[in-house]
Amino acid sequence: QVQLVQSGAEVKKPGASVKVSCKVSGYTLTELSMHWVRQAPGKGLEWMGGFDPEDGETIYAQKFQGRVTMTEDTSTDTAYMELSSLRSEDTAVYYCATENPHDPVGAFDIWGQGTMVTVSS
Amino acid sequence: SYELTQPPSVSVSPGQTARITCSGDALPKKYAYWYQQKSGQAPVLVIYEDSKRPSGIPERFSGSSSGTMATLTISGAQVEDEADYYCYSTDSSGNHSWVFGGGTKLTVL
Numbered sequence: 001q002v003q004l005v006q007s008g009a010e011v012k013k014p015g016a017s018v019k020v021s022c023k024v025s026g027y028t029l030t031e032l033s034m035h036w037v038r039q040a041p042g043k044g045l046e047w048m049g050g051f052d053p054e055d056g057e058t059i060y061a062q063k064f065q066g067r068v069t070m071t072e073d074t075s076t077d078t079a080y081m082e083l084s085s086l087r088s089e090d091t092a093v094y095y096c097a098t099e100n101p102h103d104p105v106g107a108f109d110i111w112g113q114g115t116m117v118t119v120s121s
Numbered sequence: 122s123y124e125l126t127q128p129p130s131v132s133v134s135p136g137q138t139a140r141i142t143c144s145g146d147a148l149p150k151k152y153a154y155w156y157q158q159k160s161g162q163a164p165v166l167v168i169y170e171d172s173k174r175p176s177g178i179p180e181r182f183s184g185s186s187s188g189t190m191a192t193l194t195i196s197g198a199q200v201e202d203e204a205d206y207y208c209y210s211t212d213s214s215g216n217h218s219w220v221f222g223g224g225t226k227l228t229v230l
Binding site for chain 1: 122152154156158163164166169170173175176205207209216217218219220221222223224
């Protein structure tokens with residue numbers, strides 16, 4: 001059973017960067033395609049990007065290109081999402097999410113618990 | 122950029138059928154997926170590949186897709202089905218970019 005455990009809440013000042021981690025257990029990170037989704041308070045879900053196994057590359061949503069970097073440390077089975085040049089509109093819960101490799105359904109059916117990032121001066 | 126459009130809200134009485142729509146230009150070629158999100162919780166996948174139910178999802182949840190519209194149907198909606206529902210899909214441009222619909226608040230009362 002895949003489990004995703006994310007790092008704790010963060011408070012950042014405008015202009016700073018934040019790096020959120022997502023620790024995988026039950027499988028190795030190389031067996032998964034990790035994606036990141038965020039949700040601002042009272043707003044909808046927003047796909048930020050993720051690993052595309054067809055291309056073997058990480059794909060970023062156009063809105064975040066140039067500001068987001070998604071990386072993986074396979075030695076610790078931990079995925080990271082770093083967002084730079086933070087502004088108040090980036091205040092949101094950030095989720096890592098993936099597909100169960102044992103029973104693939106073509107979309108995320110396993111989610112981390114979410115990490116609250118607050119951007120405030 | 123590609124968009125999926127959902128109604129902001131749908132309201133039904135318990136036991137009635139709730140239908141939530143999602144429109145997108147690429148839906149004739151791409152699968153739709155549906156997530157349920159209750160307050161303060163992570164989303165849960167309730168329908169994948171237009172009409173398939175993951176294990177553990179009640180049979181009252183079903184999905185369909187025709188043309189540029191996908192529909193999530195909850196037959197005999199229950200009070201515990203009250204939640205936000207999001208459709209999710211990808212565009213057909215080949216850039217493998219994904220998008221969520223704006224979400225629909227389902228009220229069952």
